Amino acid sequence: GAVVSQHPSWVICKSGTSVKIECRSLDFQATTMFWYRQFPKQSLMLMATSNEGSKATYEQGVEKDKFLINHASLTLSTLTVTSAHPEDSSFYICSANRGSETQYFGPGTRLLVL
Amino acid sequence: KQEVTQIPAALSVPEGENLVLNCSFTDSAIYNLQWFRQDPGKGLTSLLLIQSSQREQTSGRLNASLDKSSGRSTLYIAASQPGDSATYLCAVTSGTYKYIFGTGTRLKVLA
Numbered sequence: 001g002a003v004v005s006q007h008p009s010w011v012i013c014k015s016g017t018s019v020k021i022e023c024r025s026l027d028f029q030a031t032t033m034f035w036y037r038q039f040p041k042q043s044l045m046l047m048a049t050s051n052e053g054s055k056a057t058y059e060q061g062v063e064k065d066k067f068l069i070n071h072a073s074l075t076l077s078t079l080t081v082t083s084a085h086p087e088d089s090s091f092y093i094c095s096a097n098r099g100s101e102t103q104y105f106g107p108g109t110r111l112l113v114l
Numbered sequence: 115k116q117e118v119t120q121i122p123a124a125l126s127v128p129e130g131e132n133l134v135l136n137c138s139f140t141d142s143a144i145y146n147l148q149w150f151r152q153d154p155g156k157g158l159t160s161l162l163l164i165q166s167s168q169r170e171q172t173s174g175r176l177n178a179s180l181d182k183s184s185g186r187s188t189l190y191i192a193a194s195q196p197g198d199s200a201t202y203l204c205a206v207t208s209g210t211y212k213y214i215f216g217t218g219t220r221l222k223v224l225a
Contacts, residue, residue: 034212043203044158044215093157097211102148107157 002028004096006106013084014114021079021109023094029074030096034103035067038091050077084113116141118206118216126222127194135189135219137204142182144206148213149178149189152201161202162189194223 003026013019023033031052036044048069049057056069066088068080077096081088089112095103117140127133137147146165150158162171162178164187170179177190187204199222205213 032211036213036215041220043218044205044213046212046214049210049212091155095213102146102160102163103207103211103213105150105158105160110155 002096002098002104004094004104004106006092006094006109008109009107010110010112012112012114015085016083019081019084019111021081021092021094021111023077023079023096023106025075025096025098025104028096028098030077030098031074032097033071033077034095034097035069035077035079036093036095038093038108044093047079081111084111086113089113116144116206116208116214118204118214120202120204120216120219122219123217124220124222126224128224129194129196131194131223132190132192133194133221135191135202135204135221137187137189137216139185139187139206139214139216141208142185143208144182145208145211147178147180147187147204147206149176149187150203150205152203152218154201158203194221196223196225199223 005024007022033050035047038044047062050069050071052071058064071077093108095105121136148163149161164180175192180187202219204216
């Protein structure tokens with residue numbers, strides 16, 4: 001079955017630093033990947049759609065300069081949280097689309113900003 | 115704008131009970147609907163996927179139904195077990211493939 005990985009699985013950083021999270025489709029090519037954020041005891045909220053070779057499309061209210069998304073290849077998308085602050089602490093989950101099939105979700109990355 | 119709501123928000127049942135989780139969505143023009151399970155601090159586990167042309171899907175003790183015209187889906191869990199305790203999320207997608215998630219139902223099955 002299709003597998004999507006995320007790295008790191010968890011990260012702790014100091015306020016003001018930048019953090020990069022990777023999302024990889026391990027056994028298929030994904031022209032589109034999605035980034036979600038989940039606050040404690042809340043549902044997943046779509047942040048942006050990442051398209052290989054083009055700029056990401058951000059959902060309303062998501063700062064594109066703060067959450068930089070790069071989809072450099074058909075198997076890798078990265079989310080960089082720039083100048084992270086404690087309010088950015090959250091659970092970040094990516095998903096990858098394989099053709100017209102369903103999406104496959106990564107295991108998530110827990111970010112804690114001190 | 116698509117909105118997905120799940121009722122109840124939390125549910126606590128004794129082991130062995132059959133239960134129903136509800137999901138409703140405001141825009142019936144969906145591509146598919148998917149039910150997920152999420153354990154605390156973990157990612158998502160896909161349970162059942164229902165295409166827009168389908169009415170229901172079954173996997174083991176789980177049965178999911180879809181009534182697109184009324185904007186509703188239900189997840190039926192038979193003979194619940196403590197291991198079923200988790201948060202259950204439904205999500206719908208349109209032709210753009212991006213998922214809109216519901217608010218979730220936190221289930222606790224008591225031994």
